[in-house]
């Protein structure tokens with residue numbers, strides 16, 4: 260067993276990041292990228308939790324055939340049945356059952372005794388096993404559980420057919436030595452453990468998720484649960500790209516491989532960042548903007564003479580290409596489509612038409628269109644939230660001795676033209692107020708950020724915003740060479756998401772079948 264299984268939970272734990280909500284189509288696009296990346300398992304969602312999650316898992320099950328698709332379930336019969344309903348038809352379906360094993364959780368949350376927890380775990384794994392031969396079990400909060408109790412639980416679930424046992428550091432409390440020792444203890448003390456795969460699922464509350472994962476792997480774990488860019492609950496999960504590149508770069512030390520095609524890492528990372536609106540810190544390992552930049556003169560000098568003097572990873576290994584120039588304004592539709600296909604995007608005809616029109620518009624303003632520009636453009640097309648309101652026209656006047664004024668025209672839900680104007684403290688404020696007057700959705704702006712996608716003043720500006728409305732957070736993103744237009748697009752994008760969530764909730768209260 261010299262291969263580590265990469266279990267990606269970007270679409271499940273990653274999607275639980277505060278402020279992130281992905282549509283089904285966005286999840287599917289990420290799943291396509293994960294398949295290209297070569298992950299072994301995609302945890303596509305938690306079907307019992309919402310009809311949207313259920314539908315997304317079912318959609319991914321139908322479309323993605325080369326990868327195991329996993330659905331999460333609590334240790335309860337309805338959740339397991341619902342997970343199976345979503346997964347049935349997958350080429351390689353896995354049900355992942357979890358149940359808390361720490362005293363803190365058993366006493367305060369579950370209100371069950373140890374014996375009850377053991378019996379329930381066993382019964383639920385057996386139930387899942389009735390549906391598929393690929394069943395994973397997780398004793399939640401394992402790192403704060405009594406190891407002797409975990410051994411007993413694992414022994415029982417293995418006996419009834421669990422094929423992977425996953426040890427989660429649910430709250431990010433473990434340290435590497437301790438967590439490695441826990442894995443070793445499990446290997447040494449659980450009868451039947453040699454016939455199943457030991458997995459780990461680490462959180463990053465102390466910044467130790469990747470270190471803990473690697474310590475577990477050194478002690479015999481052969482599946483790592485992780486997310487692209489390390490997104491996830493609270494401080495996030497272990498980051499996929501860091502685990503994979505650590506194993507890859509230090510093969511001399513670990514002696515292990517993965518099935519991941521590392522040249523797909525950068526693109527997948529960008530897509531996840533674009534669709535979730537979770538930007539990547541510049542100093543983030545592997546995929547941060549500065550990860551391959553050298554500032555000090557001595558380092559630059561060394562790199563020019565011989566790259567390996569100061570670089571342990573070749574940027575091309577993660578898919579950062581040296582040549583940045585891809586297309587210009589004379590490029591045709593065919594070349595555009597081909598380039599996107601090479602980049603891993605499969606657009607439907609109407610999406611392609613819109614993206615091509617946007618590309619032509621951009622190429623007019625900016626003479627070199629880079630791969631990064633294209634990614635952002637395509638992400639705009641893939642951000643498939645239904646456009647209840649569409650931005651048709653915007654005009655702003657501002658300056659140091661004028662009152663910022665915005666005129667906004669939208670196309671509404673019934674294709675009607677809606678126009679209004681507003682004053683504001685600044686141009687963005689004026690635009691948002693004008694949109695509010697037209698849309699009438701009560702919400703609060705909680706975050707606003709602008710950044711340029713590529714360098715130079717003619718670059719595209721990317722605006723990410725978060726709004727809070729009706730008890731939830733929604734992220735919106737918009738791009739344009741004009742940052743006021745990008746702001747308006749981002750704001751409407753977030754509002755359209757809120758409206759879609761509202762519609763879905765309304766429909767579901769009627770249509771959701773009891774099971």
Ligand code: MN
Nearest residue numbers: 272429460492
């Ligand atoms: Mn988790």
